[in-house]
Amino acid sequence: xxxxxxxxxxxxxxxxxxxxxxxxxxxxxxxxxxxxxxxxxxxxxxxxxxxxxxxxxxxxxxxxxxxxxxxxxxxxxxxxxxxxxxxxxxxxxxxxxxxxxxxxxxxxxxxxxxxxxxxxxxxxxxxxxxxxxxxxxxxxxxxxxxxxxxxxxxxxxxxxxxxxxxxxxxxxxxxxxxxxxxxxxxxxxxxxxxxxxxxxxxxxxxxxxxxxxxxxxxxxxxxxxxxxxxxxxxxxxxxxxxxxxxxxxxxxxxxxxxxxxxxxxxxxxxxxxxxxxxxxxxxxxxxxxxxxxxxxxxxxxxxxxxxxxxxxxxxxxxxxxxxxxxxxxxxxxxxxxxxxxxxxxxxxxxxxxxxxxxxxxxxxxxxxxxxxxxxxxxxxxxxxxxxxxxxxxxxxxxxxxxxxxxxxxxxxxxxxxxxxxxxxxxxx
Numbered sequence: 487x488x489x490x491x492x493x494x495x496x497x498x499x500x501x502x503x504x505x506x507x508x509x510x511x512x513x514x515x516x517x518x519x520x521x522x523x524x525x526x527x528x529x530x531x532x533x534x535x536x537x538x539x540x541x542x543x544x545x546x547x548x549x550x551x552x553x554x555x556x557x558x559x560x561x562x563x564x565x566x567x568x569x570x571x572x573x574x575x576x577x578x579x580x581x582x583x584x585x586x587x588x589x590x591x592x593x594x595x596x597x598x599x600x601x602x603x604x605x606x607x608x609x610x611x612x613x614x615x616x617x618x619x620x621x622x623x624x625x626x627x628x629x630x631x632x633x634x635x636x637x638x639x640x641x642x643x644x645x646x647x648x649x650x651x652x653x654x655x656x657x658x659x660x661x662x663x664x665x666x667x668x669x670x671x672x673x674x675x676x677x678x679x680x681x682x683x684x685x686x687x688x689x690x691x692x693x694x695x696x697x698x699x700x701x702x703x704x705x706x707x708x709x710x711x712x713x714x715x716x717x718x719x720x721x722x723x724x725x726x727x728x729x730x731x732x733x734x735x736x737x738x739x740x741x742x743x744x745x746x747x748x749x750x751x752x753x754x755x756x757x758x759x760x761x762x763x764x765x766x767x768x769x770x771x772x773x774x775x776x777x778x779x780x781x782x783x784x785x786x787x788x789x790x791x792x793x794x795x796x797x798x799x800x801x802x803x804x805x806x807x808x809x810x811x812x813x814x815x816x817x818x819x820x821x822x823x824x825x826x827x828x829x830x831x832x833x834x835x836x837x838x839x840x841x842x843x844x845x846x847x848x849x850x851x852x853x854x855x856x857x858x859x860x861x862x863x864x865x866x867x868x869x870x871x872x873x874x875x876x877x878x879x880x881x882x883x884x885x886x887x888x889x890x891x892x893x894x895x896x897x898x899x900x901x902x903x904x905x906x907x908x909x910x911x912x913x914x
Contacts, residue, residue, distance in 0.1 A: 500626040502534075505565035508713055509535040511815070519565075521627050521710040531811065532713045533753075534565050543762030547732065550724075555580045557615055557721040563757060564721075565714050566622045574650050575621060578614035579721050581606040583729040583877070588845040589858075593865055597736070598875040602726055603848055604882065609670065611804075611851075611882035612747065613643035616718035617707055621651050623714035624705035631704045633657055633695075635688040637743065637804045638667030639882055644707055645674035656704075658688050663803060666886045684798055686809050708744075719747040723754025726877055727764050734759075734769045736874035739861045741853045741881055742773040742782050742827065743805040745812030752819045772870065773816050773827035774860035776802035776835060776852075782813045786820060786827035793817070801832045801890045802852040804882065826869050830859035838862060839884060839891055849884035857881075 500519070507516040512530030523532055539546055539562060546562065553559030557579030558571040571577070582603045590599035604612040617640070624632060632648040632655045634640050641657040648655035655676030659668070660683060672678045681688045689709075695701040696710055707715045727734060734755060740748045752771055758764045775783045778800025785793045793813035798806035810816070820827050830838070835852055838859035843849050850858065861878050864870035884891070901907040908914055 501567035502565045502623075502626065503561060503567055504536045504538050504563065505534045506537050507535045508532040519626075521623070521629070521705065523710055523712045534713050534717055536563075536565075538563065538757070538761060540761070546761065547763055550728070557618060557718065560721055560724045563724065563761075564619060565717055566619065570622060573622075573625075574652065575618055576608040576614055576647055576650055578607045578618050580725060583726060584846060584848065586846050586878075589842060592841060592845055593862055593872070595865065595872045595876065597871070597873045600726075600730075600735070600875075600877045601842070601846060601848060602722060602877055602879045604722070605848070605850070605854075605880060605884075609639070609642045609646045610886065611639035611643065612719070612722065612879075613639045614647070615721050616640075616715045616746075617643040617647045619718040620705065620707035620711040620715040621647050621653070623711050624653065625651070627705065629703055629705035630654060631656060632707065633692070633704050634707045635659075635685065635692040635709070636671070637685050637806055638663045638671065638886065639804055640708065641671035641678065642667065642674070645671055645676045645678070648676055649674050653705075658692055660685055660688055660803075664887050664889055666888060667804075670886065685807050686795070712746075716746045716750050719750035720754030720757070722747070722879065723751045724758065727755070727758055730875075732764050734764050734767055735877045736768075737770045737772065737825070737870055737876040739772045739774055739857050739864070739870075739876065739878040741805055741857045741879065742775050742813075742816055743807045743810065743853075745773070745782060745810045745816040747879075747881075748773055749812050749815045749819060752823070769823060770825040770870075770874075771819050771823045772825040772860065772864060773820055774857045775827065775829040776800035776805050776856050777829045777831040778802070779806045779808055780829040781808060782810060782816050783827040783829040785813070786817055791817060800835075801887075802835055802856050803887075804851065804853045805856060826864065828860045828863055828867075828869070830856060830863055834859040834863070836891055836894065840895070842880070843884070848880060850880045851882040851884050851887040852890050853882055854880035854884070855890070 510525035556577040607614040661680035779798035795809035835855035839855035
């Protein structure tokens with residue numbers, strides 16, 4: 487179906503900015519913009535296709551720089567209306583890019599090392615980015631309920647965004663998530679439903695609910711709204727390059743759960759190059775997984791193109807997706823860019839959380855521990871050039887996963903309230 491035909495089928499009341507169609511990542515068949523996520527021809531995943539402004543990269547760059555300090559500064563590159571910043575939303579994004587010199591010294595990195603710290607988002611994880619785009623799609627489609635299957639962070643992001651935007655919310659999680667994430671998801675007042683089983687069981691249930699009359703009017707951010715939701719991760723690529731002075735880094739290390747974040751960061755980098763906003767050069771993308779749920783890194787090491795599902799068993803529950811939807815695309819990107827996909831065990835995850843905290847004052851959740859742990863492993867094994875400029879992504883706040891570090895973290899000493907007791911403890 488031609489783009490012109492597709493664009494004409496979208497309701498006049500909708501506004502997707504530069505987005506013109508949904509395109510299959512496997513067969514390239516195009517479909518009208520709508521709440522669908524799978525190709526009707528080959529059942530491949532759909533993603534948003536655009537007609538971007540062209541011919542004036544300097545003008546576009548200035549327009550972006552004059553925009554709000556949120557992801558909405560990139561509205562010209564997203565499937566959202568131009569006036570999106572004026573709508574009730576949480577205004578996520580434009581989080582800090584921290585120059586991590588002390589961490590670099592600890593790891594033996596001689597080039598510039600940065601941590602993109604997305605714990606500064608409204609609900610303290612990168613999920614606020616993707617949910618914000620999904621909310622705009624839900625508005626366009628006239629949906630009434632926001633939902634998701636979640637390992638924790640997404641549930642909280644959906645609950646908060648729904649309240650702000652005036653939607654009902656009902657989200658689904660595995661019944662055994664970290665207590666902090668359960669509380670954060672529940673506090674916003676929407677329905678929170680625990681399901682006995684893994685995240686993959688939760689996701690299957692949500693897919694069934696979409697096809698049932700019970701799910702009519704529901705927008706599942708990571709299912710029927712997934713093509714739009716995924717576009718939110720591109721804003722990490724946009725911000726990193728803008729914060730580096732409109733240039734590409736040499737390396738990016740990204741945690742992998744479903745793999746959507748990694749694939750969309752790569753998409754965002756490619757878009758910046760095509761638009762002339764950054765100069766093209768070689769960059770390498772590295773995926774980071776927890777050893778207890780590492781289907782993609784296992785496939786990468788074995789040289790396979792197919793990702794075999796695993797049953798998760800790791801403290802990094804936000805990454806515990808045993809059958810990652812974008813796993814094969816992560817493999818393609820890692821190989822195409824000359825990167826890799828690696829994993830670390832639970833002990834290494836905890837050590838990395840503490841390392842980042844004591845060197846840079848950033849308390850990462852377990853997914854961030856996976857990223858820093860894998861960065862350390864990549865350097866030690868010679869897979870990542872320590873002289874190159876590297877960005878590592880921390881996706882969430884350590885206060886959500888206190889249980890991971892609590893057993894080995896506590897007071898240095900407990901003393902009586904006297905100076906003598908302080909001296910006796912050897913702390914003076």
